[in-house]
Amino acid sequence: MSNLAIAAHGLRKSYGDKVVLDGVDLAVPAGTIFSLLGQNGAGKTTAVKILSTLISADAGTGAVRIGGHDLAAAPQEVRASIGVTGQFSAVDGLITGEENMLLMADLHHLSKREGRRVAAELLERFDLTEAAKKPASTYSGGMKRRLDIAMTLVGDPRIIFLDEPTTGLDPRSRHTMWQIIRGLVSDGVTVFLTTQYLEEADELADRIAVLNDGRIAAEGTAEELKRLVPGGHVRLRFTDPAAYQAAALALETSLRDDESLTLQAPSDGSQRALRVLLDRLDTAGVEADELTVHTPDLDDVFFALTGPGATVPGATVPDQAGRSV
Structure with missing residues (x-):
């Protein structure tokens, strides 16, 4: 702590x-x-x-x-x-950018010389030197x-x-x-x-x-x-129909697209979940030509966690102090 x-x-x-x-x-x-x-x-x-x-x-x-x-x-x-x-x-839009900075320096009880030095350095750092003498309203x-x-x-x-x-x-x-x-x-x-x-x-x-x-x-x-929000999945694409069929049997819960030879297996995108999926494919003796991990974005998280009655079961990510929230 x-x-x-x-x-x-x-x-x-x-x-x-x-x-x-x-x-x-x-x-x-x-x-x-x-x-x-x-x-x-x-x-x-x-x-x-x-x-x-x-x-x-x-x-x-x-x-x-x-x-x-x-x-x-x-x-x-x-x-x-x-x-x-x-x-x-x-x-304050009525005074210049430099004057705004010098006002803050006065509020921090900096000497006039130190205030001008700090103001000049910060105006340069934030690419405002050329505009420093202009009213902030502009x-x-x-x-x-x-x-x-x-x-x-x-x-x-x-x-x-x-x-x-x-x-x-x-x-x-x-x-x-x-x-x-x-x-x-x-x-x-x-x-x-x-x-x-x-x-x-x-x-x-x-x-x-x-x-x-x-x-x-x-x-x-x-x-x-x-990873708290449901909907994450791994997309597997195959070029060999036989490999596709074998993978579909190994991954019983996956969604199939027989036309494009792709499978969509539920996954939270974690290393452990990916290892389990890949172990099943290895056991079946098949290898995907393309593997893509799709996880929910923060928009999904925000909508799931906020608003009236919003809940996400198991939302217990530990914080920096080791507590669960």
């Missing part, structure tokens, strides 16, 4: 009769990207606000550590170790988002909360933002990412937690989560 950048147990938050978080546990190793998925209104932003000291939880705050600091006992130390980029840009959506993250980095935080950082961006700007996020992690920063883009979580996250009805419905790597 000592290598966790974020550790929380039993987070609860309600607004009136509406329970937003109902006993949420989180464990995020340092230097990784952790993604929290959920429908709109699922509580993702509420979780970020609690962990970043912006609001208090109804329960569980005493069991939260951020960057090694107790959230309840040392909120100032927590704030000093984190950066937050919210859903809505904190950029920036594109992608440029504003890059400036927003650059402003977050002025204090050199080791943990960054990114709340839907690519919402509204075009595909090229989104991919640029992905490169920036990967670069942060390569520098040792921990990223807590909420997103409404499943492809984004699949592409970036080391671990993903799916939030539904105030609880973590499942947590794991993208591949582990995909």
